[in-house]
Amino acid sequence: MKNVTIKDVAKAAGVSYSTVSRALSGSREISHDTRERILQVCKEMNYTVNTVARSMVMKSTRLLGLILTSVNNPFMSELAYYIDQEAHMRGYNIILCNSSRDMDQERELFELMIGRQVDGILLCPAGPGSYERLRPYLSRIPTIFIGENLREVPESYVSVDNFRGAQIGVEYLYNLGHRDILYFGRRRNSTTHQLRAEGYAAACERLGLTPMYCNNTFSSTSIRYGYDLAKQLFSQQERRFSAIFAATDTNALGIMQAAEEMGLQIPQDLSLLGFDNIRDSGLPRIELTTIEQPKQLLANVALDTLVDKIQNELSGYSHRIISPALIERNSCRKI
Amino acid sequence: MKNVTIKDVAKAAGVSYSTVSRALSGSREISHDTRERILQVCKEMNYTVNTVARSMVMKSTRLLGLILTSVNNPFMSELAYYIDQEAHMRGYNIILCNSSRDMDQERELFELMIGRQVDGILLCPAGPGSYERLRPYLSRIPTIFIGENLREVPESYVSVDNFRGAQIGVEYLYNLGHRDILYFGRRRNSTTHQLRAEGYAAACERLGLTPMYCNNTFSSTSIRYGYDLAKQLFSQQERRFSAIFAATDTNALGIMQAAEEMGLQIPQDLSLLGFDNIRDSGLPRIELTTIEQPKQLLANVALDTLVDKIQNELSGYSHRIISPALIERNSCRKI
DNA sequence: TTGAAAGCGCTAACAA
DNA sequence: TTGTTAGCGCTTTCAA
Numbered sequence: 001m002k003n004v005t006i007k008d009v010a011k012a013a014g015v016s017y018s019t020v021s022r023a024l025s026g027s028r029e030i031s032h033d034t035r036e037r038i039l040q041v042c043k044e045m046n047y048t049v050n051t052v053a054r055s056m057v058m059k060s061t062r063l064l065g066l067i068l069t070s071v072n073n074p075f076m077s078e079l080a081y082y083i084d085q086e087a088h089m090r091g092y093n094i095i096l097c098n099s100s101r102d103m104d105q106e107r108e109l110f111e112l113m114i115g116r117q118v119d120g121i122l123l124c125p126a127g128p129g130s131y132e133r134l135r136p137y138l139s140r141i142p143t144i145f146i147g148e149n150l151r152e153v154p155e156s157y158v159s160v161d162n163f164r165g166a167q168i169g170v171e172y173l174y175n176l177g178h179r180d181i182l183y184f185g186r187r188r189n190s191t192t193h194q195l196r197a198e199g200y201a202a203a204c205e206r207l208g209l210t211p212m213y214c215n216n217t218f219s220s221t222s223i224r225y226g227y228d229l230a231k232q233l234f235s236q237q238e239r240r241f242s243a244i245f246a247a248t249d250t251n252a253l254g255i256m257q258a259a260e261e262m263g264l265q266i267p268q269d270l271s272l273l274g275f276d277n278i279r280d281s282g283l284p285r286i287e288l289t290t291i292e293q294p295k296q297l298l299a300n301v302a303l304d305t306l307v308d309k310i311q312n313e314l315s316g317y318s319h320r321i322i323s324p325a326l327i328e329r330n331s332c333r334k335i
Numbered sequence: 336m337k338n339v340t341i342k343d344v345a346k347a348a349g350v351s352y353s354t355v356s357r358a359l360s361g362s363r364e365i366s367h368d369t370r371e372r373i374l375q376v377c378k379e380m381n382y383t384v385n386t387v388a389r390s391m392v393m394k395s396t397r398l399l400g401l402i403l404t405s406v407n408n409p410f411m412s413e414l415a416y417y418i419d420q421e422a423h424m425r426g427y428n429i430i431l432c433n434s435s436r437d438m439d440q441e442r443e444l445f446e447l448m449i450g451r452q453v454d455g456i457l458l459c460p461a462g463p464g465s466y467e468r469l470r471p472y473l474s475r476i477p478t479i480f481i482g483e484n485l486r487e488v489p490e491s492y493v494s495v496d497n498f499r500g501a502q503i504g505v506e507y508l509y510n511l512g513h514r515d516i517l518y519f520g521r522r523r524n525s526t527t528h529q530l531r532a533e534g535y536a537a538a539c540e541r542l543g544l545t546p547m548y549c550n551n552t553f554s555s556t557s558i559r560y561g562y563d564l565a566k567q568l569f570s571q572q573e574r575r576f577s578a579i580f581a582a583t584d585t586n587a588l589g590i591m592q593a594a595e596e597m598g599l600q601i602p603q604d605l606s607l608l609g610f611d612n613i614r615d616s617g618l619p620r621i622e623l624t625t626i627e628q629p630k631q632l633l634a635n636v637a638l639d640t641l642v643d644k645i646q647n648e649l650s651g652y653s654h655r656i657i658s659p660a661l662i663e664r665n666s667c668r669k670i
Numbered sequence: 671t672t673g674a675a676a677g678c679g680c681t682a683a684c685a686a
Numbered sequence: 687t688t689g690t691t692a693g694c695g696c697t698t699t700c701a702a
Contacts, residue, residue: 034672
């Protein structure tokens with residue numbers, strides 16, 4: 001199993017090992033003949049460069065750390081797919097990590113990645129406190145936050161325009177004739193969610209609607225939680241809304257389930273609008289109308305920004321905001 | 336941004352740098368006092384070990400390559416989550432790669448991973464030909480195949496008992512009173528799928544049922560494909576089956592959609608059973624009864640096997656077959 | 671165009 | 687218990 005090294009090749013080809021290195025790295029200070037000959041020998045001997053050794057002298061591993069809260073989450077797994085693709089196109093590989101929304105774990109992973117000498121880190125933060133907790137590391141390693149709007153924080157991030165997305169949603173429902181729109185799942189502990197709620201409020205104000213909220217005090221985004229909250233909501237005596245705008249698609253999925261059980265038909269009895277456009281939302285029988293976060297674009301911009309930061313050793317930062325779009329399916333109706 | 340090294344620490348602490356190395360690696364041939372002092376200095380200087388340098392001398396990166404067809408696939412993303420978890424517990428990190436079911440890509444990734452000196456590779460093969468194509472590499476790097484049964488091939492794999500899973504499914508439907516069970520999505524180009532079809536046939540034989548097939552000639556597992564095939568199937572004049580056993584959950588999802596459109600109610604008019612238990616299947620409104628592949632267990636066994644292979648430099652192989660289980664939801668009815 | 675040699679940051683064998 | 691030194695496999699000056 002012992003790997004053949006540059007030295008073995010050199011010996012076999014009858015040249016010095018620096019010549020082999022030159023042949024492999026595509027250097028021009030080498031004759032065509034020797035290059036061809038060496039490359040031939042490499043092939044015969046099944047030689048593969050040792051990237052670890054190369055990394056050490058080059059001071060670059062061409063490895064990126066991707067820290068997610070969990071790949072087992074439809075939004076993140078799709079994002080991870082595109083990130084890997086974009087990274088691969090740029091000659092990078094991804095080390096995947098899951099923080100499980102645990103900030104200590106997240107910090108540990110940061111240290112681990114720094115130890116592994118990754119060239120940069122792509123982070124879907126565990127929570128709103130992540131930036132503060134990770135600050136000490138941010139000067140040591142190029143990092144970009146993904147999916148979470150950090151507002152005026154002096155660190156690079158790429159995020160969807162959550163405020164605008166919420167406005168688009170409200171306007172869509174308004175144009176369908178809805179005047180009583182409940183915002184479901186508002187949370188205080190995430191800038192992203194604050195912005196969505198603010199966008200909702202702003203749109204209501206502009207259109208002369210009265211904002212109504214159903215708050216998510218547990219700050220969970222699980223289906224289960226949406227279900228529990230919705231059950232409670234639907235069992236109240238009178239319903240004063242004709243549409244629900246859910247803060248996330250997973251919440252919306254929970255609402256669907258609760259509605260089903262309570263005999264409420266969507267969209268006949270109640271219109272439902274989500275946010276994120278996770279894969280599940282497009283499934284048959286679900287067909288959730290929602291505001292999409294363009295994951296491929298998010299990945300593309302994230303990599304551009306990060307690679308730029310790595311190459312130029314930029315000490316500045318950039319905030320990149322992506323426009324969301326409405327995906328119309330079958331969970332909202334005209335009234 | 337320049338990282339502090341073991342030498343910087345040594346200088347600051349007034350010791351030789353091998354002493355620092357000893358303090359960090361938890362060696363016992365060092366006095367308690369110096370160790371404490373050195374550790375203190377490390378903390379003050381914000382020292383982090385350079386894993387790359389360490390890897391080079393240790394000849395182990397504690398990195399594992401995970402080559403999937405796509406993380407953007409509910410089964411694989413869940414598997415990836417558990418694999419990362421299990422790897423992390425054992426002190427390994429994961430380099431994630433996607434082959435997109437392309438064998439050339441897969442081969443390239445193998446070379447890349449070998450170059451990166453990963454300690455081992457976890458592979459969800461791109462196709463049935465993967466083993467043959469990758470054979471030259473398998474002697475160079477400990478590898479384990481996941482999710483695909485390689486039958487008598489002399490290489491380690493961990494897979495669910497697909498034959499048994501299909502039997503369980505047929506028996507379940509039989510006990511519900513079904514006598515006309517269609518097997519949907521049979522494919523020839525995957526051992527896993529052959530085994531499922533064989534399990535179905537064997538169970539039919541044993542129970543005195545006549546096997547019926549609807550073949551997937553395009554060997555796609557997408558929802559879309561299930562949908563197209565089902566549309567075609569449902570538009571035929573008479574239906575001679577009361578239940579469909581779908582080769583995969585994604586196929587089942589497509590069937591559901593087609594049924595919906597044709598006004599066929601599941602499970603009232605037609606029972607539907609899946610295979611895999613992807614996350615989507617448990618969603619509200621979907622509630623697909625299915626045969627589960629236990630992903631966490633798969634990940635656990637895969638890592639045990641691989642780590643064992645790495646540590647013992649085993650040249651042998653092991654075939655580990657996991658028992659599947661029925662997950663009863665709401666898509667099959669008693670008749 | 672090629673070779674010799676230094677050095678990346680670390681571990682480990684050997685000496686003191 | 688500690689220091690000295692070689693070496694992991696590679697890239698990159700500097701000399702020839």
